[in-house]
Amino acid sequence: MEIEIEKQGKSLLIKVKGRMDAVTSSEFEQKCAELIEDGERYFIVDLERLEYISSAGLRSILITARELEPDQGEICFCNLKGLVREVFSVSGFHLTFSIYDTCEEALERSLD
Amino acid sequence: MEVSFWGTRGSLPAPVTAQIIRHKVKKALEIAAAENLDAGTDIDNLIDTKLPFWVKGTYGSNTSCVEIRDNEDFLLCDAGSGLREFGYHFLSSHKGSSPKEFHIFISHPHWDHIQGFPFFIPSYIDGTRITIYGCHDNLKESFSLQQRSPFFPVDFDSLGAKIDFVGLEPGKTYDIAGFSVSAMEQNHPGISFGYRFVKNGKTIVYSTDSEHNMASGNNEELVTFFNQADLLIFDAQYTLIDAWTSKEDWGHSNNLIGVELAQKAHVKHLCLFHNDPVSSDQDLDKLLHNTTKLASLLEEGKTPRVSVAYDGMIVEV
Ligand SMILES: [Zn+2]
Ligand SMILES: [Zn+2]
Numbered sequence: 054m055e056i057e058i059e060k061q062g063k064s065l066l067i068k069v070k071g072r073m074d075a076v077t078s079s080e081f082e083q084k085c086a087e088l089i090e091d092g093e094r095y096f097i098v099d100l101e102r103l104e105y106i107s108s109a110g111l112r113s114i115l116i117t118a119r120e121l122e123p124d125q126g127e128i129c130f131c132n133l134k135g136l137v138r139e140v141f142s143v144s145g146f147h148l149t150f151s152i153y154d155t156c157e158e159a160l161e162r163s164l165d
Numbered sequence: 166m167e168v169s170f171w172g173t174r175g176s177l178p179a180p181v182t183a184q185i186i187r188h189k190v191k192k193a194l195e196i197a198a199a200e201n202l203d204a205g206t207d208i209d210n211l212i213d214t215k216l217p218f219w220v221k222g223t224y225g226s227n228t229s230c231v232e233i234r235d236n237e238d239f240l241l242c243d244a245g246s247g248l249r250e251f252g253y254h255f256l257s258s259h260k261g262s263s264p265k266e267f268h269i270f271i272s273h274p275h276w277d278h279i280q281g282f283p284f285f286i287p288s289y290i291d292g293t294r295i296t297i298y299g300c301h302d303n304l305k306e307s308f309s310l311q312q313r314s315p316f317f318p319v320d321f322d323s324l325g326a327k328i329d330f331v332g333l334e335p336g337k338t339y340d341i342a343g344f345s346v347s348a349m350e351q352n353h354p355g356i357s358f359g360y361r362f363v364k365n366g367k368t369i370v371y372s373t374d375s376e377h378n379m380a381s382g383n384n385e386e387l388v389t390f391f392n393q394a395d396l397l398i399f400d401a402q403y404t405l406i407d408a409w410t411s412k413e414d415w416g417h418s419n420n421l422i423g424v425e426l427a428q429k430a431h432v433k434h435l436c437l438f439h440n441d442p443v444s445s446d447q448d449l450d451k452l453l454h455n456t457t458k459l460a461s462l463l464e465e466g467k468t469p470r471v472s473v474a475y476d477g478m479i480v481e482v
Contacts, residue, residue, distance in 0.1 A: 107463065108405065108421050115409055136462045143455045144421050145404035 056084050064095040064163045066156060070102040073110030082113035086120060094126035097159045101132035106140050118150070127151075131159040166367055166482045167234045168396060171254075172227030172247020173474040175374075175402045175417070175439035176277055180226040185445075192220045218453075218475075219446035225476025228277040229439065231398060233362055233369055238342035241269045242360060242371040242398075244297075247476060248281030256286055268342050271299035272373055273357035274307035282308060283317050293326035298333050298341070300348050300358045305330045333358075349390045351375035353416035361390055367482050368393060370432075373400040373439045377422045378413060384426065391430035395482045398474065399423045401437035401452070420456040427469045428460070435460070435469040436480070449473050 054077040055070040065088060073081060085096065096117070118128050129151035133141055141147045153159040196215055200206070212221050228245030241251065248269075259265070267287065272278055287293045297304060309321035321328075333339060335348045335358060345363040350356055352375060359372035370391050377387070391397055402417035420437055427435040437456060440449055453473040460468050472478070 108425055111405060111421075112409070115406075139455075139458060139462055140421070143404075143459050144419070145406035149406050149410070 054078075054080055056081065058084075058088070061097070061160055062163075064097050064160065065093050066097050066099060066160070068099040068102065072105040073103060073113065074105060074107040075109040078107075078110045078113040081110070082116055085113075085117040089117075089120050089124075089126070094121065094124055095163055096121070096126070096128040097156065097163060098128065098130050099132050099156050100130055100137050101134060103134075103137050106137050108144075111140070111144055111146060114146070114150075127163070129153065129159055129163070131156045166364065166369075168369060168398075168480045168482055169232040169234065169251075170230075170247070170474045170476060170478040170480075171232060171251040172230035172243075172245040172281065173224065173438055173440055173476055173478070174226050174228050174245075174277075174442055175400070176228070176442050178226045178228055178246050179442035181223055181446075189220050189446075196220070217450055219450045222475065223446050224440055224444075224449045224473065227476050228280060229272070229373060230281060231371060233344075235343065235364060237265075238344075239265060239267045240342060240344065240362070241267060243272055243278040243373070244269055244282040244285065245277050245279070246281040246284070249284035249286075250476070252285040252287055266294040266296070266342075269295065269297045270346070270360050270371070271297060271301070271304060272351075272359070272371070273353060273355060274299075274301060274304060275355070275357075275374065276311070278374070279307060279311060283312050283319065288324045288326045288328070289319075291325040295326050295328045296331055297328065298331045298346075300333050300335055300350070301356075302332070304332075347390075349386070352377070354414070357416075359390060361394075367395050369396045369398070369482060370394040371398045373398065374416055375400050375418055376408070376414070376416045377418050377426070378409060384429070387426055388430045391426060391432055394430065394432045394434075396434045396436060396480060397423075397427055397430075397432045397469075398436045398438045399427070400439040401456075402439045402441045420452060421459065424456060424460045424463055424469075424471070428463060428467065431467060432469045434480070434482075435471050437471070437473045440473065449475075 057068040059066040131153040227247035229243040230245045230247030231242040233240040312321040335350045338347045347361045348358045357374040362369045400418050401420040405419040405421045408419045457471045
C-alpha cells in the first residue's frame with residue numbers, strides 16, 4: 054500500500070494506492086494517527102487507486118474516524134471504484150461517511 | 166443428509182402483516198400484467214421464473230431451530246419458535262409410529278433459542294425421549310423457568326417425555342447419534358456456543374449469536390472450527406458498520422465477516438442466519454444479492470455458495 058499526502062487548505066488529501074487488508078491496513082491507521090497527533094483534523098481520502106479493501110481495512114478507517122471525533126475532526130472519501138465501492142455499500146459505510154464522486158467536490162464541500 | 170430450517174429469525178418472531186401481504190400481491194399482479202397473464206399462462210412457471218423471492222415468499226418469522234436429518238436420528242440446533250413447527254411436521258409425517266428420540270443442541274439459553282420448547286408437542290407424549298445438550302451450566306433451570314407459573318400453565322417436570330440434559334465441554338469431540346460433535350465458545354452476552362457436526366465426510370457448522378468485533382480478533386480458532394464445512398450457518402444479523410458502532414457488544418456478526426471467514430476456512434456453502442427482525446423480505450433479498458456479489462469480489466480463497474436462511478428452506482448436504 055502507498056499513501057500520498059497533500060495539504061489543501063485546512064484539509065489533507067490522502068491518496069491511498071494498492072490494498073487495504075489485514076497485512077497493510079495498520080499502515081493507514083498509523084499514518085492517520087500521526088497526522089492527528091500533528092493537529093490535522095480534516096481528512097479527504099482519495100480511493101481511486103485502491104484496488105482491494107477487506108474488513109480489516111474498514112476497521113482501520115473506523116478507528117481513525119473515532120480518533121477524529123473528540124476534536125470534531127472529519128474523514129470523508131472520494132473516487133470509490135469497483136470492489137471498494139461495493140464493499141462500502143454492502144458494509145453500510147456509504148450511509149455513515151460522506152462520499153463524493155470526485156476530489157474537487159470533496160474539497161469544495163469541506164471548505165463550507 | 167438434509168438440513169431443514171424451521172426458524173431463522175433473530176431475537177424474536179417478526180410475523181408479516183396484512184399490509185405486507187397486500188404489498189406482495191400487488192407487486193405479483195403488476196409483474197403478471199407486464200407478462201400478459203391470461204387463461205393459458207403456466208402460473209407455476211410464472212411464479213418460479215418471474216417473481217422475486219420477497220414477492221412470492223417470505224423469509225419467515227420463527228426464531229432459531231435447525232434440523233439435521235440423517236436416517237432415523239433427529240438432531241436439532243436450538244429450540245426457538247421454529248421447534249413448534251418442526252413438532253407438528255414430525256407428528257403429521259409419523260402418524261401411528263412409535264415415539265422417537267430427539268437430540269437438541271442449545272447454543273445458549275437466550276429466550277429466542279428456547280421459547281419453542283413449551284409448544285413442542287412430542288414433549289407431551291409418553292415414551293418420547295429428548296436429550297438436550299449444551300455447554301452452559303443449569304440449562305435445565307432455564308427450560309423449567311420459562312414453564313413456571315405465571316409464564317406458562319404446564320410445568321416442565323410434568324411433561325410426558327423423558328427429558329435428559331447432557332453437559333458438553335467445548336474443545337472435546339463427542340459421538341452423538343452417529344455424528345461426531347464438537348463445540349466452540351463464542352463471543353455473545355452471557356456467551357454462546359457453536360457446534361460442528363461431522364458424519365460420513367460431511368460437515369455442518371451451526372454458529373449463531375456470535376460477535377466478531379474489533380476486540381475479538383482471534384480468527385484462527387474460528388477458521389479452524391469452520392474449516393472445510395459443507396454448510397456454515399452463520400449469524401449475520403447486522404451490517405458491519407452497525408455491528409462495530411451502534412450495536413457493538415450486542416453479540417451479533419455481519420455478512421462481510423461471514424464471507425471473509427468462509428473464504429479463509431474454505432467453506433462450500435455460507436448460509437446467513439439469525440435474520441434481523443427489522444429486516445423486511447425485500448431487505449433480505451438485497452442482503453442475499455449483495456453478499457453473493459461480495460463473495461465473488463473478495464479474492465481470498467474460493468468463492469462459497471451464499472444463501473440467506475428462510476423458514477422452510479431445505480439444504481441437501
Ligand atoms: Zn438469538
Ligand atoms: Zn442471544
